[in-house]
Amino acid sequence: MRPEPPRRIADYLPLAFPAIMLTVFFVMPFGIMVMVSFFRRQQGGFYTPDFVLESYARFLSTFFGGVLSFSLGLAACVALICVIVGFPFTYELARAKRWVQVCWLVALLSVLSLSEVIIGFAWSTLLSRTAGISNLLVWLGMMDKPVALTPNFGAVLTGMVYQAFPYTVLVLYPAMARLDPTLMEAARTLGSHPLKAFLTVVVPALRNTILATFIMVFVFALGSYLLPQLLGRPQHWTLSVLITDQAVYQSNMPFAAAMAVFLVLVTLSLVGLALLVGRKDAAT
Amino acid sequence: MSGLVLEGISKRFNNVAAVDHVDLSVPNGTFVCMLGPSGCGKTTLLRTIAGLEEPTSGRILIDGKEITKLPAHQRDFGMVFQSLALFPHLNVGENVAYPLRIRGAGKADQVKRAEELLALVDLGGFAGRPVSKLSGGQRQRVAIARALALSPKLFLLDEPLSALDAKLREAMQVELRKLQQRLGITTIVVTHDQREAMTMADLVVVMGNGRIQQAASPVEIYRKPVNSFVADFIGSTNLLPVRQAGDGQGVSAPGGTIPGVALGAGRDQATLSVRPEDVHLVPADQAPLTGRISFIRDLGASIETFVDAGGTQIVAVTSPRERAAFQVGDTVGLRLDPEACRVLAS
Numbered sequence: 001m002r003p004e005p006p007r008r009i010a011d012y013l014p015l016a017f018p019a020i021m022l023t024v025f026f027v028m029p030f031g032i033m034v035m036v037s038f039f040r041r042q043q044g045g046f047y048t049p050d051f052v053l054e055s056y057a058r059f060l061s062t063f064f065g066g067v068l069s070f071s072l073g074l075a076a077c078v079a080l081i082c083v084i085v086g087f088p089f090t091y092e093l094a095r096a097k098r099w100v101q102v103c104w105l106v107a108l109l110s111v112l113s114l115s116e117v118i119i120g121f122a123w124s125t126l127l128s129r130t131a132g133i134s135n136l137l138v139w140l141g142m143m144d145k146p147v148a149l150t151p152n153f154g155a156v157l158t159g160m161v162y163q164a165f166p167y168t169v170l171v172l173y174p175a176m177a178r179l180d181p182t183l184m185e186a187a188r189t190l191g192s193h194p195l196k197a198f199l200t201v202v203v204p205a206l207r208n209t210i211l212a213t214f215i216m217v218f219v220f221a222l223g224s225y226l227l228p229q230l231l232g233r234p235q236h237w238t239l240s241v242l243i244t245d246q247a248v249y250q251s252n253m254p255f256a257a258a259m260a261v262f263l264v265l266v267t268l269s270l271v272g273l274a275l276l277v278g279r280k281d282a283a284t
Numbered sequence: 285m286s287g288l289v290l291e292g293i294s295k296r297f298n299n300v301a302a303v304d305h306v307d308l309s310v311p312n313g314t315f316v317c318m319l320g321p322s323g324c325g326k327t328t329l330l331r332t333i334a335g336l337e338e339p340t341s342g343r344i345l346i347d348g349k350e351i352t353k354l355p356a357h358q359r360d361f362g363m364v365f366q367s368l369a370l371f372p373h374l375n376v377g378e379n380v381a382y383p384l385r386i387r388g389a390g391k392a393d394q395v396k397r398a399e400e401l402l403a404l405v406d407l408g409g410f411a412g413r414p415v416s417k418l419s420g421g422q423r424q425r426v427a428i429a430r431a432l433a434l435s436p437k438l439f440l441l442d443e444p445l446s447a448l449d450a451k452l453r454e455a456m457q458v459e460l461r462k463l464q465q466r467l468g469i470t471t472i473v474v475t476h477d478q479r480e481a482m483t484m485a486d487l488v489v490v491m492g493n494g495r496i497q498q499a500a501s502p503v504e505i506y507r508k509p510v511n512s513f514v515a516d517f518i519g520s521t522n523l524l525p526v527r528q529a530g531d532g533q534g535v536s537a538p539g540g541t542i543p544g545v546a547l548g549a550g551r552d553q554a555t556l557s558v559r560p561e562d563v564h565l566v567p568a569d570q571a572p573l574t575g576r577i578s579f580i581r582d583l584g585a586s587i588e589t590f591v592d593a594g595g596t597q598i599v600a601v602t603s604p605r606e607r608a609a610f611q612v613g614d615t616v617g618l619r620l621d622p623e624a625c626r627v628l629a630s
Contacts (some may be wrong), residue, residue: 186369
């Protein structure tokens with residue numbers, strides 16, 4: 001049944017509660033943050049109401065540009081790996097037997113229940129020289145002596161992919177389960193090798209789902225701040241680490257707020273751009 | 285021999301036989317309808333022929349060459365699925381040209397061939413449209429055109445018309461039959477609609493419980509069903525339990541005797557099948573088989589009279605012109621045409 005469009009103001013009443021919640025807990029804090037980003041910083045950790053662009057001017061440094069582009073690049077890498085691995089995985093999962101699906105989904109959900117701290121320390125142990133998986137490889141005779149696989153970029157990437165992978169599968173799963181299985185069979189009867197059929201039918205038929213998943217994982221990874229510190233070197237720290245550093249340790253609230261506003265704007269514009277591309281794609 | 289041959293095909297799922305020792309040979313150019321109730325194994329058999337299911341045992345041969353283990357994408361069969369399975373991300377022309385694109389045909393060839401195929405199914409000029417903008421019948425035609433794109437050796441259709449409304453379905457049946465005759469292509473259609481099978485097929489294969497119950501021409505299936513399953517499934521029929529009459533003159537049925545029918549040597553009792561249109565209503569004293577009219581259904585074009593003959597219900601269909609002046613509750617005589625009576629193994 002198609003619901004009628006709202007006509008009177010009273011018809012919008014059910015929206016009042018979520019609207020109030022969003023205003024109080026999202027719009028207002030964000031507004032305060034935007035205000036603070038224009039305030040003048042006092043030495044000693046305080047700030048006074050003002051309208052100065054001092055905090056935004058600091059973006060022009062190469063250091064800031066480097067951290068921003070590293071954060072975006074890292075998030076893009078994580079999203080790309082998650083989608084490339086997660087897409088075929090979810091396709092097979094959606095076609096597997098019921099109990100296989102349940103086992104996998106329980107395993108993935110238990111990863112979701114782990115906090116970022118536990119994931120970080122678990123991986124730093126796993127990748128360490130003294131107790132890590134390289135010892136296992138030595139024992140199997142595949143390596144000469146154990147090596148430290150952390151801290152480096154690979155370790156950061158591994159940890160973040162591990163953390164984001166369950167989300168990827170959960171977002172892809174409904175669309176995969178709904179996909180008509182006869183599409184693949186039709187492609188096969190039309191002379192397409194199963195692998196080619198997957199690439200020419202399943203992937204393009206779900207391209208909007210893939211795009212949406214990529215954006216979600218990208219945004220999720222962009223906010224990560226604990227794993228880069230636990231598994232990476234200072235050059236692998238993201239903008240979120242920088243924001244925390246400024247806000248908590250340097251007591252520079254206006255600069256931290258400015259960076260946070262900037263990060264939100266960059267994320268929003270990238271999401272908007274991706275949606276625009278997706279819509280243009282679907283229209284043709 | 286040339287054509288499709290199935291030898292002892294069985295398919296089991298978790299030890300339940302969906303298809304049970306099916307033997308069938310289909311000469312080239314034949315239009316076959318596999319007919320049966322849902323769950324009788326007809327779709328599984330079609331998918332086995334297409335290569336989408338591997339048979340548990342048995343062999344499939346085409347033109348004398350065994351293809352049992354050949355994967356689906358190397359078989360060169362066109363298949364139309366019940367869901368049609370049109371690719372949602374491609375437009376009409378791209379859908380039809382998909383098999384050509386997969387084989388690496390040039391862009392110009394793809395466009396040309398797609399236009400030809402679309403013209404074949406009366407959809408000339410639709411190549412640029414998105415699939416979502418088509419009606420049910422048009423989608424049907426696109427699926428048919430796509431399956432025919434590579435001039436397949438075998439054209440397989442799984443309940444292709446079940447999603448269409450009754451009127452369009454009848455038109456498409458005739459059209460599909462004409463198309464098949466024009467192309468001379470061996471075609472196998474799975475259906476549960478016996479009218480569809482009667483309209484289109486050279487050979488009707490009636491399936492039940494995973495087995496072929498009877499494979500014959502539509503008229504033969506209708507006139508000479510081999511068992512009560514076929515008789516009951518194809519059209520409506522009266523099934524009467526009969527036993528040999530004492531004097532050898534015909535058989536005795538509940539409600540009287542039927543003269544002129546013999547059960548054959550060595551048989552004492554059997555089931556008699558007679559079509560409702562072969563049952564004639566006469567005054568009670570003019571036939572040795574009588575019953576009481578329990579219900580009359582006047583459908584306008586025909587009249588169905590339900591007669592209770594000794595506890596067995598017999599239906600007679602008559603045209604309005606020969607409508608006799610019988611009422612519900614009257615006792616009537618039933619005259620059965622001996623040539624139209626069919627003795628079935630009980």
